[in-house]
Amino acid sequence: MKIMVKTGLMFICLLMLVFAASAQTGMEEYFYQSGKIKVVIGVAAIVLAGLLIYLWRLDNRVTRMEKQQKGGKS
Amino acid sequence: MKNWIKILCAALLLYAAVFSLWHPMAPGGLAVSATEFHPGRNEFEFFGYGTHFKEGESSLKVYVSVDSSAVYCAEVLQVIDESRAIVSVFLPDTISSKRFGFAANNNIDGTIIVDSPVGHKGFVFDPGTDNSECRYSVLQEEFTRFGFPYQPIIIESIRNLMWHVPMWFTMFVLMTIGFVFSIRTLGKPEGRVESDFDLKASSSAAVGLVFCVLGLITGSLWARFTWGDWWTNDPQLNGAMVVFLVYVAYFILRSSTPDEEKRARISAIFNIFAFVLMVVLLMVMPRFTEGLHPGKSGNPAFSKYDLDSSLRSVFYPACAGFILLGYWIYSLHYRIQKLEQHNENHG
Numbered sequence: 001m002k003i004m005v006k007t008g009l010m011f012i013c014l015l016m017l018v019f020a021a022s023a024q025t026g027m028e029e030y031f032y033q034s035g036k037i038k039v040v041i042g043v044a045a046i047v048l049a050g051l052l053i054y055l056w057r058l059d060n061r062v063t064r065m066e067k068q069q070k071g072g073k074s
Numbered sequence: 075m076k077n078w079i080k081i082l083c084a085a086l087l088l089y090a091a092v093f094s095l096w097h098p099m100a101p102g103g104l105a106v107s108a109t110e111f112h113p114g115r116n117e118f119e120f121f122g123y124g125t126h127f128k129e130g131e132s133s134l135k136v137y138v139s140v141d142s143s144a145v146y147c148a149e150v151l152q153v154i155d156e157s158r159a160i161v162s163v164f165l166p167d168t169i170s171s172k173r174f175g176f177a178a179n180n181n182i183d184g185t186i187i188v189d190s191p192v193g194h195k196g197f198v199f200d201p202g203t204d205n206s207e208c209r210y211s212v213l214q215e216e217f218t219r220f221g222f223p224y225q226p227i228i229i230e231s232i233r234n235l236m237w238h239v240p241m242w243f244t245m246f247v248l249m250t251i252g253f254v255f256s257i258r259t260l261g262k263p264e265g266r267v268e269s270d271f272d273l274k275a276s277s278s279a280a281v282g283l284v285f286c287v288l289g290l291i292t293g294s295l296w297a298r299f300t301w302g303d304w305w306t307n308d309p310q311l312n313g314a315m316v317v318f319l320v321y322v323a324y325f326i327l328r329s330s331t332p333d334e335e336k337r338a339r340i341s342a343i344f345n346i347f348a349f350v351l352m353v354v355l356l357m358v359m360p361r362f363t364e365g366l367h368p369g370k371s372g373n374p375a376f377s378k379y380d381l382d383s384s385l386r387s388v389f390y391p392a393c394a395g396f397i398l399l400g401y402w403i404y405s406l407h408y409r410i411q412k413l414e415q416h417n418e419n420h421g
Contacts, residue, residue: 035123035230039299040095043237043292050288054281054403061410068417 010053075405083402086395093388094236101125102224103188104157106176110193117151117162120178122186123229124221128156130180136161137178137210141171147208168198177210189226223382227300234296236388240396241289242314242356247397248282248404249321251275253349256342264335272338273415275345276328277408283321285400290314301366308365313355320348 101124108118120136127134136148136159148163159178176188222232255275262269293311298304305311324344331337360367 035099036228036299037230037233039231039296040233040237042295043234044091044095046292046295047237047241047288050284050291051399051403054284058403058406058410061414065410065413065417 010056075402079398080402083395083398086391087399090236090388090392090395094233094392097233097384097388098221099124099230099232100221100224101183101186102226102229103176103178103186104229105190106188106192108192110195111165111174111197112195113165113167113197115162115164117160119154120159120161120176120188122157122159122178122183123224125157125178125186126180126182127153127159127178130182133179133181134159135179136163137176137208138163138165139175139177139210140169140206141173141175143170144206145208145210146206147210165197167196168200170199170201172197172199222384231296231300232385234292235385236392238289238292238296239389240393241285241292243393244396244400245282245285245289246352246356248278248285248400249349249352251401251404252278252282252345256345256349259338259342269334269338270412272342273411274408275342276325277411278404279321279324279345279348281400281404281407283318283325284403285396286314286318286321290318297366306366308367309360309363310356310365310367313359317348317352317355320351324348 101122103125104121104123106118106120108116131150131153134150134153136150138146138148140146146163146165148161150159150161152160154160172194174192174194176190178186178188225232252275255271255278259269259271259275262271293314294304297306297311301308324341327344328337328341331340
């Protein structure tokens, strides 16, 4: 559950990065400018962020196993 | 997993990522500044997108059509830059219809069409009238360049095709893997607790769910700026949401059944139903109802108007790349789960 909250927070942070530039001009204008190319950037960022977060979670599970193994041997 | 698959996956994704953004757009007509036409001289601005009005200024011609039956030549007063030109058109008192259309021709871009609604004032309408003296020719064929097709409203966001759609294809492949292993789980004789098939089924469903979420979020963002809302009542969207919830229920079911043998069998049955539901909701149902997604409602998904060769050259590698990536993540997930299970049983 802790991991879920963490990943959720991380996801929001990454999304904030994408939308950060939009804060000044207003989101509407930001995404409509230059032929909606910003929408593509947003979508690509979401895909990358989502996959990275998922890999992060997998990595955590491996780390946990490694810790268990160390604990078991000593 | 073989190394060459990983290299192929990386190469395909790299190619797709670069060319989905790098590839040029075909020129198109964005809008006209006119809001209302009246008999006599009408001056307005013509906006193109990715056009070469300045470069092809000598050959630039702008036309105003009335319900595609009559065409009036507009005079180009000034070319401001590559995508903006001020033109003026003389309209007679009597015209045949209220529907105006716009087109611009030049030697570089070919014919560009704008279809934006323009009001009218003071005209006499007579369907039989044809007092146009302008000759208009469509230059489309010979000027089609290698570029992503220009679509009004969508414009540059057509590039999302290489990011949003492969998510769903990957989910489909992963859920199919899960479906196959669920059937094989049920085929196992009773008493064999250590079932790899069940682990494989749940791993592929877990990774498939990740791609489902990504597809939903990216689709939502895209919908906001083309259809105007974060969520629309498109049958595809609602179907995808139901599929998402069903697969979430699959994992809730799994976590609520402590006995391994029982969990494997019950969740396998659930997964088979979930897969059938997914096929019905995402592939069958949208074809019987009207929706906003292109290529659906009766037509095959890959109709010739939705995907031209330039889109295909990036879209297919993107799909293959994301499917391989999904499979790669799935195999990682499975191996980790297998190790965890091993540690629990023997640690």
